[in-house]
Amino acid sequence: MSVKMSSSTSRIVQKYGGSSVATPELILKVANRIIETSKIGIEVVAVVSAMGSTTNKLISLAKRICGRPPDRELDMLVSTGEQASCALLAMAIQSLGGKAVSFTGSQVGIITDAAHTKARILKVEGHGILEALEKGFIVIVAGFQGMTDAFEITTLGRGGSDITAVALAAALNADVCEKLTDEDGVHTADPRKIPEARRLDALSYEEMLELSSLGAKVLHPRAVECAMNHGVKLHVRSSFHNEEGTWIKEEEAYMEQSPVCGLTYDVSEAKVSVLELPDKPGVAAKIFSALAAAQINVDVIVLNNTRGTITDLSFTLPKNDLDKALPILRELSGKEGYGAVTANTNIAKVSIVGAGMRSHPGVAARMFEALARSEVNSNLISTSEIKVSCVISDKDLDRALPSIYKEFDLDSVPEKRRISKSMEAKMPS
Amino acid sequence: MSVKMSSSTSRIVQKYGGSSVATPELILKVANRIIETSKIGIEVVAVVSAMGSTTNKLISLAKRICGRPPDRELDMLVSTGEQASCALLAMAIQSLGGKAVSFTGSQVGIITDAAHTKARILKVEGHGILEALEKGFIVIVAGFQGMTDAFEITTLGRGGSDITAVALAAALNADVCEKLTDEDGVHTADPRKIPEARRLDALSYEEMLELSSLGAKVLHPRAVECAMNHGVKLHVRSSFHNEEGTWIKEEEAYMEQSPVCGLTYDVSEAKVSVLELPDKPGVAAKIFSALAAAQINVDVIVLNNTRGTITDLSFTLPKNDLDKALPILRELSGKEGYGAVTANTNIAKVSIVGAGMRSHPGVAARMFEALARSEVNSNLISTSEIKVSCVISDKDLDRALPSIYKEFDLDSVPEKRRISKSMEAKMPS
Numbered sequence: 001m002s003v004k005m006s007s008s009t010s011r012i013v014q015k016y017g018g019s020s021v022a023t024p025e026l027i028l029k030v031a032n033r034i035i036e037t038s039k040i041g042i043e044v045v046a047v048v049s050a051m052g053s054t055t056n057k058l059i060s061l062a063k064r065i066c067g068r069p070p071d072r073e074l075d076m077l078v079s080t081g082e083q084a085s086c087a088l089l090a091m092a093i094q095s096l097g098g099k100a101v102s103f104t105g106s107q108v109g110i111i112t113d114a115a116h117t118k119a120r121i122l123k124v125e126g127h128g129i130l131e132a133l134e135k136g137f138i139v140i141v142a143g144f145q146g147m148t149d150a151f152e153i154t155t156l157g158r159g160g161s162d163i164t165a166v167a168l169a170a171a172l173n174a175d176v177c178e179k180l181t182d183e184d185g186v187h188t189a190d191p192r193k194i195p196e197a198r199r200l201d202a203l204s205y206e207e208m209l210e211l212s213s214l215g216a217k218v219l220h221p222r223a224v225e226c227a228m229n230h231g232v233k234l235h236v237r238s239s240f241h242n243e244e245g246t247w248i249k250e251e252e253a254y255m256e257q258s259p260v261c262g263l264t265y266d267v268s269e270a271k272v273s274v275l276e277l278p279d280k281p282g283v284a285a286k287i288f289s290a291l292a293a294a295q296i297n298v299d300v301i302v303l304n305n306t307r308g309t310i311t312d313l314s315f316t317l318p319k320n321d322l323d324k325a326l327p328i329l330r331e332l333s334g335k336e337g338y339g340a341v342t343a344n345t346n347i348a349k350v351s352i353v354g355a356g357m358r359s360h361p362g363v364a365a366r367m368f369e370a371l372a373r374s375e376v377n378s379n380l381i382s383t384s385e386i387k388v389s390c391v392i393s394d395k396d397l398d399r400a401l402p403s404i405y406k407e408f409d410l411d412s413v414p415e416k417r418r419i420s421k422s423m424e425a426k427m428p429s
Numbered sequence: 430m431s432v433k434m435s436s437s438t439s440r441i442v443q444k445y446g447g448s449s450v451a452t453p454e455l456i457l458k459v460a461n462r463i464i465e466t467s468k469i470g471i472e473v474v475a476v477v478s479a480m481g482s483t484t485n486k487l488i489s490l491a492k493r494i495c496g497r498p499p500d501r502e503l504d505m506l507v508s509t510g511e512q513a514s515c516a517l518l519a520m521a522i523q524s525l526g527g528k529a530v531s532f533t534g535s536q537v538g539i540i541t542d543a544a545h546t547k548a549r550i551l552k553v554e555g556h557g558i559l560e561a562l563e564k565g566f567i568v569i570v571a572g573f574q575g576m577t578d579a580f581e582i583t584t585l586g587r588g589g590s591d592i593t594a595v596a597l598a599a600a601l602n603a604d605v606c607e608k609l610t611d612e613d614g615v616h617t618a619d620p621r622k623i624p625e626a627r628r629l630d631a632l633s634y635e636e637m638l639e640l641s642s643l644g645a646k647v648l649h650p651r652a653v654e655c656a657m658n659h660g661v662k663l664h665v666r667s668s669f670h671n672e673e674g675t676w677i678k679e680e681e682a683y684m685e686q687s688p689v690c691g692l693t694y695d696v697s698e699a700k701v702s703v704l705e706l707p708d709k710p711g712v713a714a715k716i717f718s719a720l721a722a723a724q725i726n727v728d729v730i731v732l733n734n735t736r737g738t739i740t741d742l743s744f745t746l747p748k749n750d751l752d753k754a755l756p757i758l759r760e761l762s763g764k765e766g767y768g769a770v771t772a773n774t775n776i777a778k779v780s781i782v783g784a785g786m787r788s789h790p791g792v793a794a795r796m797f798e799a800l801a802r803s804e805v806n807s808n809l810i811s812t813s814e815i816k817v818s819c820v821i822s823d824k825d826l827d828r829a830l831p832s833i834y835k836e837f838d839l840d841s842v843p844e845k846r847r848i849s850k851s852m853e854a855k856m857p858s
Contacts, residue, residue, distance in 0.1 A: 024493035028494060061453065062516075062517065062520055064453035065453045065520050066520040066524035067524070069520045070519075072530070073519045073520045073523070073531055076512060076513075077513050079512075080510075081509075083506075084505075084509045087491075087502045087503070088490065088494055090502045090505075091495040091499060091502045091503075091506075092494045094499050095494060101501070104582070107581075127580070128580075151557075153533070
């Protein structure tokens, strides 16, 4: 395999997910790809996830011992998965004649806060990486993990290995951070739901951030945010072949031709309502502070006052956090004299994203029309400058998606956005 | 379960092997035992091996990628086994209501040299352990692993977790280092070979060191040596029940009543001969230096000069090291003009050990007589102050063992050496 790479690229961070390193045979394939890249004179730092379903297996082992494993010990346990896969990848590279060395997150000084199982990276010290690169080594780093100032092992939560890769790319001044995946890029919609969905050649950070936040699994929003903050160019491409995938980078003029670049959805959230709140300042803040203190992120929020001084508050949050959120909300409600707290897990959030929305009024209206045409009702709606999200019943999802896809003619997006060989080439204005 | 413990014990290091933590259920059992010990006011530091066959599984995974995995990466890989088991044990203790925290070897500052896969502990910094004990935590430490000054993860080789436990006991000034195992102590011979073999109540460090070096699996000689050097009292006892096992400590007068305390054997070695050496000074040194440089330990050595100025050199070394040793020896032999290098893997080493040998002449002669009676031939013999080893053909092993056992009346040893309730009690002189 000869790997296509822009000629100006001299240092690259590649991220390989768990499915790319699920077996010894796949690890050898990845090793081969890395060696090919290294042979054309590019310094490679590869970040790997745990093999296949290792993380889930470790978690279920923990659950056989402890219904609710303590987060600190869970991090100790789960971080072994990436440590093992990065050692194996370094071995594979050596067995194919390359020079490689593996490091844990702790060893390279990925310093995080102490929020075990969902730690945030504070800084990347990068111990040993530059020295190893200078000596001609390919450097393999265990994704998903770091350590606190007090040498406690932490993990970064969902999308953690993506975040490791982007943070390393920023710290090492890499020319690009490649995410190698079993998809060949970012699509206008989920190809499993919309077969005609097409790969996008390029997206702005803002667009990718919205798509990721709204359910596109291919990149975690925290990774996109980190890339945006540090100007790290992302390239999402297939680990199976050699074609270019989707570039994510600063917004450029050419990107504005289409108001909507992608359609996405998310079924991982639940809708929660706190009823009969006094309609006065500070009530919502009290509720969201209590949830934030428990590290629960809240999304689409609607405060719905239909009865004068009494109001209902609805919002979405991850289904996984529901067991933690409901007792907190019910205790608060009891203490403050609010009404019932209800939850609905049968929801889906459908979103359209596009930087062009800013200059194309009426996008939200077209989305509601598309929903109405397919007889789908939406009870929570949230908009930003570059996205519109609607919360619908999950049973309506398969009806809603094609209708919206068609409304925005997403089939033709890739043509409009096609870019030439490399990001370094000039774009048509 | 109520754990019997001497009333003066206030801090203990316990070591649990892989078979004691092979399943979540067994881990919970171990957790329970630790909690019981902790409840009677004893500070517990527990050192654990990897679960069951984890280490072997990891090594065979590595071998599917790389015929001969590089040692540094092998350490990265294999050390995950103990990290996982110590996290799981800490979880188990917490799930049963105890307070526990787990640490890797790196985290507690078990500093080793850089001889990957067989590193030696240089010092134990013990970061965080005393602080955690003071706060009432049970401390779980991953066995078998450490790190170099350069933050490289190392493993300690065979018996590594035993060594970790003894080194921690020394560093923490523990009253005793307990090895919990599926046997109930140290026996006069291998019970699988000699059904009437009996548990010994006490042994001196020197005796245990010889027994371990000569094949007794229950404690690794490096662990015994470390205990001897630091005066750490060892207690080998069953993890399944609560009875006392075998104490290993300073030699005392009572121990001298029997010339031989144990019979042991080892089938893990091969016999190597370098033929036709010039019989002049420095030749053997050259050969053994070359092997030592490759970290290969040589045991029973016989220089057999039957032909004037030409001599043959035979010795034993671990079968595992044979693939590494033979090319080294053959290269040296070719360069120096020595003769052929031969190897025989079908050997067994049978040994008797006892501090009393020093004051009982004729022990070696009795051993040879016992071998002769069972028509077993020995071609390499090695003696020390407190042991006699004979290398025999492995097919003769099952004939040789009962004959020697009977010759030294090992059946009656435990009675002679029986000691009362606790090591702290006065011994009969």
